[in-house]
Amino acid sequence: MDNQKKDKVLAAMKEQKISQMMITDPESVFYLTGRWILPGERFLGLYLSEERKPVLFLNELFSFEEEIGARKVYYSDTDDLVPIWKTVVDPGKILGVDKTMASKFLLSMMEGQVAKGYVNGSVSVDDARAVKTKEEQEKMRIASKMNDAAMERFKGLVREGVTELEIAEQMLGIYKSLGASGYSFDPIVGFGKNAADPHHMPDNTVLQEGDCVLFDVGCKVNDYCSDMTRTFFYKKDPTPEERRVYELTLSANTGAEAYLKAGVELASVDKKARDIITQGGYGPQFTHRLGHFIGIGVHEAGDVSAANHNLTKAGNIFSIEPGIYVTGKVGVRIEDLVLVTEDGCEVLNHYPKDLQVIG
Amino acid sequence: MDNQKKDKVLAAMKEQKISQMMITDPESVFYLTGRWILPGERFLGLYLSEERKPVLFLNELFSFEEEIGARKVYYSDTDDLVPIWKTVVDPGKILGVDKTMASKFLLSMMEGQVAKGYVNGSVSVDDARAVKTKEEQEKMRIASKMNDAAMERFKGLVREGVTELEIAEQMLGIYKSLGASGYSFDPIVGFGKNAADPHHMPDNTVLQEGDCVLFDVGCKVNDYCSDMTRTFFYKKDPTPEERRVYELTLSANTGAEAYLKAGVELASVDKKARDIITQGGYGPQFTHRLGHFIGIGVHEAGDVSAANHNLTKAGNIFSIEPGIYVTGKVGVRIEDLVLVTEDGCEVLNHYPKDLQVIG
Numbered sequence: 001m002d003n004q005k006k007d008k009v010l011a012a013m014k015e016q017k018i019s020q021m022m023i024t025d026p027e028s029v030f031y032l033t034g035r036w037i038l039p040g041e042r043f044l045g046l047y048l049s050e051e052r053k054p055v056l057f058l059n060e061l062f063s064f065e066e067e068i069g070a071r072k073v074y075y076s077d078t079d080d081l082v083p084i085w086k087t088v089v090d091p092g093k094i095l096g097v098d099k100t101m102a103s104k105f106l107l108s109m110m111e112g113q114v115a116k117g118y119v120n121g122s123v124s125v126d127d128a129r130a131v132k133t134k135e136e137q138e139k140m141r142i143a144s145k146m147n148d149a150a151m152e153r154f155k156g157l158v159r160e161g162v163t164e165l166e167i168a169e170q171m172l173g174i175y176k177s178l179g180a181s182g183y184s185f186d187p188i189v190g191f192g193k194n195a196a197d198p199h200h201m202p203d204n205t206v207l208q209e210g211d212c213v214l215f216d217v218g219c220k221v222n223d224y225c226s227d228m229t230r231t232f233f234y235k236k237d238p239t240p241e242e243r244r245v246y247e248l249t250l251s252a253n254t255g256a257e258a259y260l261k262a263g264v265e266l267a268s269v270d271k272k273a274r275d276i277i278t279q280g281g282y283g284p285q286f287t288h289r290l291g292h293f294i295g296i297g298v299h300e301a302g303d304v305s306a307a308n309h310n311l312t313k314a315g316n317i318f319s320i321e322p323g324i325y326v327t328g329k330v331g332v333r334i335e336d337l338v339l340v341t342e343d344g345c346e347v348l349n350h351y352p353k354d355l356q357v358i359g
Numbered sequence: 360m361d362n363q364k365k366d367k368v369l370a371a372m373k374e375q376k377i378s379q380m381m382i383t384d385p386e387s388v389f390y391l392t393g394r395w396i397l398p399g400e401r402f403l404g405l406y407l408s409e410e411r412k413p414v415l416f417l418n419e420l421f422s423f424e425e426e427i428g429a430r431k432v433y434y435s436d437t438d439d440l441v442p443i444w445k446t447v448v449d450p451g452k453i454l455g456v457d458k459t460m461a462s463k464f465l466l467s468m469m470e471g472q473v474a475k476g477y478v479n480g481s482v483s484v485d486d487a488r489a490v491k492t493k494e495e496q497e498k499m500r501i502a503s504k505m506n507d508a509a510m511e512r513f514k515g516l517v518r519e520g521v522t523e524l525e526i527a528e529q530m531l532g533i534y535k536s537l538g539a540s541g542y543s544f545d546p547i548v549g550f551g552k553n554a555a556d557p558h559h560m561p562d563n564t565v566l567q568e569g570d571c572v573l574f575d576v577g578c579k580v581n582d583y584c585s586d587m588t589r590t591f592f593y594k595k596d597p598t599p600e601e602r603r604v605y606e607l608t609l610s611a612n613t614g615a616e617a618y619l620k621a622g623v624e625l626a627s628v629d630k631k632a633r634d635i636i637t638q639g640g641y642g643p644q645f646t647h648r649l650g651h652f653i654g655i656g657v658h659e660a661g662d663v664s665a666a667n668h669n670l671t672k673a674g675n676i677f678s679i680e681p682g683i684y685v686t687g688k689v690g691v692r693i694e695d696l697v698l699v700t701e702d703g704c705e706v707l708n709h710y711p712k713d714l715q716v717i718g
Contacts, residue, residue: 077664077666099462100462103460104458107465108479120463288420
């Protein structure tokens with residue numbers, strides 16, 4: 001158990017008026033205990049309360065010896081969980097549960113009257129996780145630096161006749177050769193009009209002269225994620241419209257980064273980028289939020305969107321990823337990870353962002 | 360929408376006395392609609408009821424044109440879902456929800472009084488999915504046949520000085536060259552005492568003469584999963600104890616398969632295999648259930664365990680995977696997928712199971 005992190009979570013629980021909490025997200029369990037347990041459909045729960053020592057509920061199939069600062073309570077596949085939860089959870093108090101806990105467990109707890117009531121308590125853990133410790137910040141720098149190096153290698157795969165899939169399938173090997181443990185998410189490779197679909201998955205599309213080439217990619221290093229997007233043009237200079245789309249996207253990216261510092265509303269960061277694109281006439285083609293928080297998970301709680309009125313804090317790390325998608329024609333997205341500081345931000349990606357015609 | 364499958368689910372809902380259901384598991388949505396939508400942390404729900412046309416709730420980021428026999432209701436990242444759910448869900452009736460639906464959505468529905476009450480309604484979908492259609496059975500045969508071919512190739516990777524990871528890292532390429540779309544789960548490769556840990560992940564352990572070599576592997580073909588385990592011995596004949604462990608495991612595997620037919624209790628299938636191992640003196644070393652259901656997902660609802668008193672049905676497909684784990688020494692597991700028929704079962708794997716000393 002990392003006591004500094006545990007105390008951050010307990011303080012956030014106090015603020016939320018939650019006296020006991022069942023943390024079931026394996027990423028959050030890892031965050032606090034330093035141990036990955038991936039239970040699949042089985043129950044995993046780290047119980048935290050102000051009054052008692054933490055308790056880790058886990059299936060005996062995942063038993064381990066190591067001391068982790070939590071009492072371990074094992075159950076088997078044939079056990080009923082309700083009486084096991086009841087040995088620990090205070091039935092007279094509200095229980096905070098993790099937002100992603102499977103409903104089957106929540107419904108069982110409710111039916112078994114394990115606690116007095118249930119609330120989504122994730123914000124306590126999420127607020128703690130959203131402010132990275134110095135050690136976490138350093139790991140995020142390392143992962144993004146590796147992503148910068150990988151991007152240069154990916155660009156080198158662009159050649160006549162290549163398909164999106166042929167490039168995508170080489171990416172994992174490149175990341176591993178650089179020292180990453182794997183992807184932080186399945187890479188997006190989009191040529192031409194495919195780049196105009198923000199969720200496009202690489203397919204057998206063959207590269208054509210004049211295509212834009214979008215890479216949205218990331219790796220995991222020491223359990224922390226990177227995530228960056230760059231968009232190139234292949235062989236031919238972009239059309240005037242494509243150039244305008246690129247420059248507007250870049251301006252939205254750098255404008256938001258220049259604006260950012262601790263204490264500003266997250267919605268205002270989104271607005272900063274969106275206004276630039278809207279004033280350029282492409283507002284409706286910027287179809288998603290500006291960014292998402294990231295760390296152990298590639299999509300952590302918290303986003304940079306019109307709906308998020310929270311203020312940034314020093315230590316937050318999230319993506320700044322404006323995009324313009326002209327359906328059937330071209331898509332451009334330019335994404336960095338940024339670390340919020342008291343008076344600005346540190347951009348964790350250093351791969352160049354100027355328009356490049358390659359090949 | 361596959362109407363045959365939808366009608367199976369509606370009939371199962373009727374049996375469960377659930378008149379409306381929100382299906383959120385992407386595998387179940389694919390099962391019914393033939394369309395993969397992977398919404399990550401966002402809400403995806405296929406609403407089924409006897410009275411009305413199905414409705415698919417999805418984020419506008421995942422919009423698509425194709426007609427799927429369900430009305431589409433889009434929402435954006437900034438929308439409150441409660442009023443959107445309320446346009447469809449009947450507030451006067453209980454709502455069945457999927458067992459894996461994130462608790463944050465269930466707690467929001469409860470707070471917003473979207474329905475009269477909530478139950479875990481997954482059994483309706485799970486019962487339908489557990490009985491494979493003829494078309495699904497054929498897809499499962501094809502996936503297992505490919506897994507048989509892959510096992511022979513994996514065996515060919517076993518050579519002096521190789522590590523578990525070096526073998527594991529070649530498996531995806533082999534599956535793809537055979538025509539699979541990918542893994543159905545990350546492969547387990549265990550040498551010697553590592554094989555005695557049923558959840559061992561391949562590491563840098565170097566193969567030694569006399570080691571057992573356990574491969575628990577599977578691929579996806581046309582969206583359906585295979586899953587098979589074989590255990591070999593490297594270069595030296597096994598010790599008498601190892602041989603005994605192997606023969607007992609094999610006997611449990613074939614004994615359960617010979618016993619199996621439609622209409623027997625799933626717990627009795629587990630018992631059949633477990634009794635053989637227990638009578639051989641290794642009961643405590645067979646530490647897990649005998650098998651799990653499989654199809655679109657590698658672990659579907661339903662298992663072959665002492666806790667499952669349901670009866671088998673013709674069309675069920677699950678694994679039969681007894682194992683004996685002698686900590687610090689040796690582990691043997693022998694696993695096939697089987698299709699239950701009226702008077703027996705069809706074993707979908709044909710890779711030989713006799714003890715093989717290789718290399």
